Amino acid sequence: MFLKVSLYISLVIFLVGLVYKVSTWFRYKIGIGAEEISTSTRFFSTLRGILSTVFSFKILTLLKVFVLDVLLQFRILREDFLRWVMHIFIYGGFMLLLLMHALDKTITVAIWKNYYSTVNPFMFLRDLFGAFVIVGVLIAIYRRFILKVPRMFTNAMDIYTILIVAVIMLSGIFLEASKMVAYSDYKRMVDEYSGLSDPEELKSLEAYWVKEFGTVSPNLKGPFDEKILTKGKDLHQSSCAECHARPQWAFTGYGAAKLITPIGLSIDRARLPSVLWYIHILACFVGLAYLPFSKMFHIFASSVSLLANGVIGKEKLTPANRATLQVMELDACTHCGTCSLRCSVIMAFEEISNINIFPSEKIGSIKTLASGKALSPRELRYLQEGVYLCSNCYRCTVVCPAGINLQDLWFNVRETLLQKGFPEFLVLSPLSFYRGLMKEETVPKDYEKPLIQAREAIAAQCDLMKKKDKVLALTPTNRNLQSGLNLSAQAKTFSACFSCQTCTTVCPVVGNYENPQEALGLLPHQIMHAAGLGLRDLALGSNMLWDCLTCYQCQEQCPQGVHVTDVLYELKNLAVKQVREKTLQPTERK
Amino acid sequence: MMEFALFLGCTIPARLNQYESSSRAVLEKLGVGLVDIREFNCCGYPLRNIDFKIFLLSSVRNLALAEKKNLNVMALCKCCYGSLKKADFLMKENASLKKEVNLTLEKEGLKYEGRIEIKHLLSVLHKDIGIEAIKGKMATTFKGLKIATHYGCHALRPSQVVGFDNAVAPSLFDQLVEMTGAESIDWPMKLECCGAPLWGINDRLSMDLTLKKLTDGKKSGADYVCAACPYCHIQFDKVQKMILSQRNVNHPLPSILYTQLLGLTLGIDRKVLGLEMNEIPISGIEELLTKETELAEEKELAEQKETKKETGSTKQ
Numbered sequence: 001m002f003l004k005v006s007l008y009i010s011l012v013i014f015l016v017g018l019v020y021k022v023s024t025w026f027r028y029k030i031g032i033g034a035e036e037i038s039t040s041t042r043f044f045s046t047l048r049g050i051l052s053t054v055f056s057f058k059i060l061t062l063l064k065v066f067v068l069d070v071l072l073q074f075r076i077l078r079e080d081f082l083r084w085v086m087h088i089f090i091y092g093g094f095m096l097l098l099l100m101h102a103l104d105k106t107i108t109v110a111i112w113k114n115y116y117s118t119v120n121p122f123m124f125l126r127d128l129f130g131a132f133v134i135v136g137v138l139i140a141i142y143r144r145f146i147l148k149v150p151r152m153f154t155n156a157m158d159i160y161t162i163l164i165v166a167v168i169m170l171s172g173i174f175l176e177a178s179k180m181v182a183y184s185d186y187k188r189m190v191d192e193y194s195g196l197s198d199p200e201e202l203k204s205l206e207a208y209w210v211k212e213f214g215t216v217s218p219n220l221k222g223p224f225d226e227k228i229l230t231k232g233k234d235l236h237q238s239s240c241a242e243c244h245a246r247p248q249w250a251f252t253g254y255g256a257a258k259l260i261t262p263i264g265l266s267i268d269r270a271r272l273p274s275v276l277w278y279i280h281i282l283a284c285f286v287g288l289a290y291l292p293f294s295k296m297f298h299i300f301a302s303s304v305s306l307l308a309n310g311v312i313g314k315e316k317l318t319p320a321n322r323a324t325l326q327v328m329e330l331d332a333c334t335h336c337g338t339c340s341l342r343c344s345v346i347m348a349f350e351e352i353s354n355i356n357i358f359p360s361e362k363i364g365s366i367k368t369l370a371s372g373k374a375l376s377p378r379e380l381r382y383l384q385e386g387v388y389l390c391s392n393c394y395r396c397t398v399v400c401p402a403g404i405n406l407q408d409l410w411f412n413v414r415e416t417l418l419q420k421g422f423p424e425f426l427v428l429s430p431l432s433f434y435r436g437l438m439k440e441e442t443v444p445k446d447y448e449k450p451l452i453q454a455r456e457a458i459a460a461q462c463d464l465m466k467k468k469d470k471v472l473a474l475t476p477t478n479r480n481l482q483s484g485l486n487l488s489a490q491a492k493t494f495s496a497c498f499s500c501q502t503c504t505t506v507c508p509v510v511g512n513y514e515n516p517q518e519a520l521g522l523l524p525h526q527i528m529h530a531a532g533l534g535l536r537d538l539a540l541g542s543n544m545l546w547d548c549l550t551c552y553q554c555q556e557q558c559p560q561g562v563h564v565t566d567v568l569y570e571l572k573n574l575a576v577k578q579v580r581e582k583t584l585q586p587t588e589r590k
Numbered sequence: 591m592m593e594f595a596l597f598l599g600c601t602i603p604a605r606l607n608q609y610e611s612s613s614r615a616v617l618e619k620l621g622v623g624l625v626d627i628r629e630f631n632c633c634g635y636p637l638r639n640i641d642f643k644i645f646l647l648s649s650v651r652n653l654a655l656a657e658k659k660n661l662n663v664m665a666l667c668k669c670c671y672g673s674l675k676k677a678d679f680l681m682k683e684n685a686s687l688k689k690e691v692n693l694t695l696e697k698e699g700l701k702y703e704g705r706i707e708i709k710h711l712l713s714v715l716h717k718d719i720g721i722e723a724i725k726g727k728m729a730t731t732f733k734g735l736k737i738a739t740h741y742g743c744h745a746l747r748p749s750q751v752v753g754f755d756n757a758v759a760p761s762l763f764d765q766l767v768e769m770t771g772a773e774s775i776d777w778p779m780k781l782e783c784c785g786a787p788l789w790g791i792n793d794r795l796s797m798d799l800t801l802k803k804l805t806d807g808k809k810s811g812a813d814y815v816c817a818a819c820p821y822c823h824i825q826f827d828k829v830q831k832m833i834l835s836q837r838n839v840n841h842p843l844p845s846i847l848y849t850q851l852l853g854l855t856l857g858i859d860r861k862v863l864g865l866e867m868n869e870i871p872i873s874g875i876e877e878l879l880t881k882e883t884e885l886a887e888e889k890e891l892a893e894q895k896e897t898k899k900e901t902g903s904t905k906q
Contacts, residue, residue: 345631345644393601428791429640430791431790434790437789573639
């Protein structure tokens with residue numbers, strides 16, 4: 001009764017959860033244009049996509065992906081052998097336990113008519129599968145907490161996942177062990193199946209079970225007389241052996257039984273087997289009911305992601321399907337950290353402590369964003385910076401074991417975030433080259449906005465630039481500016497400038513304009529001067545800084561050896577640093 | 591055998607596969623061994639605008655990884671090359687900076703001492719393999735082909751740091767282009783920037799500069815512009831295509847990667863060279879390859895000349 005009720009309750013929660021989670025794939029909105037597409041459009045668009053794929057030759061690709069990537073998990077194998085062993089052991093062992101142990105009354109019995117859980121090979125196999133899972137979980141713990149795989153983060157969900165599997169497995173093994181030692185279980189079997197009543201016979205059988213089967217009896221203790229044991233063995237052969245293999249075959253349970261033998265009697269008296277049974281069953285049902293909301297949901301979502309991305313390839317998706325795919329992919333992420341391990345720009349974290357630089361952690365923030373929870377402006381800024389700090393090398397996408405198209409996700413989220421109105425200074429770096437190439441994928445009227453916004457945010461911090469007619473007081477000069485240019489010895493060279501203007505003359509950017517000062521503000525030689533005089537606002541406030549090609553013509557040709565390009569680089573760094581810190585302050589929240 | 595750690599950077603594997611495949615094929619043909627180091631990361635170039643330390647750390651980490659394997663680094667990208675060179679330069683120049691960087695790298699068990707060399711593909715071809723050796727492996731050459739050779743800023747400048755070639759009057763790349771039988775034309779804007787560093791930051795300016803340069807090449811009589819850098823090439827190829835449609839210009843100057851050009855004369859399969867993968871078609875260039883019969887005739891002529899010379903000299 002308990003079993004049935006709790007099974008149905010957890011099954012209902014599981015199914016409702018499943019439907020709920022899948023519905024979010026169609027409801028949550030991330031990325032360009034997602035706001036305008038209705039849930040039903042997305043749903044039917046997906047349906048059409050699936051049908052047209054299944055009824056085409058692509059079904060062969062789907063099958064291939066299903067076998068190689070979903071079942072055999074080649075994508076994990078390609079990355080890391082130990083991890084593959086871990087995952088295959090956990091998932092393989094667990095699936096087999098599910099099919100042959102949890103569902104034995106429906107599946108195993110249907111296939112093998114003579115199935116009996118206490119008979120070999122079933123008794124041995126159950127323990128073998130259990131051992132697989134245990135080994136897998138041990139590897140998982142080893143990787144996370146002892147080997148400490150670099151750039152792998154452990155969050156609450158990762159710990160829950162290891163815990164729930166560990167509880168299910170350990171309670172199962174100790175349940176088996178406690179039943180082995182429990183005298184009352186022995187007694188029950190004798191009463192039900194042996195049909196013996198002669199006290200002598202009962203005693204012999206019991207002696208035999210105490211010696212060979214690990215039963216802890218309150219009445220008998222070894223060593224036993226040879227004769228009694230022989231008699232017990234005969235009785236065992238005729239009454240028990242047919243339905244009960246030797247417990248050593250259930251090797252994990254037997255090992256655990258040996259451990260608890262010294263307290264075997266108290267275990268039985270405390271009815272620990274039934275306590276463990278409740279724990280085991282409840283842990284399984286909790287795992288089942290919570291599955292759609294936990295990391296375990298990747299069992300479904302990662303498979304869907306692998307299959308979907310396996311057939312999508314380089315094709316262009318419809319906006320509706322892209323929106324759906326990307327929300328689904330968030331669920332497919334297992335937080336395994338492969339992307340972060342292979343990420344090209346991760347050294348940035350050493351200087352900018354923004355966790356969103358790590359692809360595996362960005363996903364977490366994007367999940368929150370997609371679910372519609374309000375992120376604070378500060379969180380949004382950090383996420384925006386994280387998704388922009390990306391050299392677009394596609395490596396994360398290539399290595400993702402769940403086949404997630406991370407690159408496209410970053411691009412899409414980036415574009416949405418950039419339109420939220422917070423300045424992002426990274427747009428003024430060559431990281432934007434990719435955005436320029438993807439121009440056609442962006443919304444034309446929004447394309448320039450972030451670029452203008454970033455420049456304006458920097459200019460806003462440089463008041464002097466706005467007062468063109470004001471006579472500047474040159475004393476006192478800003479000494480902080482000069483001491484701020486200290487990233488390497490290169491910036492100090494500006495003091496050697498004797499204003500010959502060669503740098504400005506050879507600059508191809510200056511040469512591009514009829515009236516360069518109007519477009520660029522201060523020109524290279526003027527910026528060198530401003531830096532020399534410590535005029536912070538003038539040195540940092542010119543468009544020239546951000547329009548510099550870094551072609552090094554100026555520096556190469558400077559007769560005084562001023563590292564003009566390098567100084568410009570340093571001024572850019574300084575401008576970004578100052579403005580970033582100012583605009584990230586909590587008081588700036590709007 | 592000559593061996594290098596191949597530094598692909600971010601752009602090539604993601605957006606310019608033909609540069610990787612053609613480079614690998616060419617280098618294999620020339621007997622250069624390539625080692626791939628999976629742990630390599632971004633060279634730091636795109637981050638220099640924002641944070642010098644990130645640039646330096648990223649760059650030096652790569653050098654440390656190569657040094658750990660006792661390998662010199664070969665870069666295919668000029669911006670990667672320039673960044674790695676700059677980082678190497680700073681590490682040698684500035685002891686306190688070196689200490690600071692190594693302190694961070696130590697967390698991963700890495701350290702950079704500055705024992706390795708950083709080279710660009712073109713220098714390897716020119717200096718380590720040598721023009722004569724490459725010529726010896728050529729199956730055919732070009733005839734009547736005019737190339738606008740584009741050096742790329744970050745290979746040439748700052749010359750104090752990179753030491754690639756004479757920064758004012760370079761000839762290394764011209765020699766490599768001429769080796770294929772093509773003519774490397776004179777053009778006023780040869781040493782100018784391709785415009786790529788501003789693509790995505792200030793598109794109008796970037797387009798101006800690119801278009802000016804390409805128009806100059808075209809006016810000077812070039813059939814193709816040739817680059818050996820993914821940024822330059824993408825700017826001349828994909829971005830040029832975008833410029834053409836936006837500014838109503840009808841006559842493109844198509845861009846060919848140097849390894850595609852050289853690969854054709856080495857007889858490497860056009861598919862491996864990825865000739866079809868360029869956005870602005872370049873397959874017309876194959877028609878300018880000398881037919882094998884012509885080549886044989888040329889060889890014969892040359893041999894005849896040589897035997898004449900020899901008989902002449904013995905007579906003397």
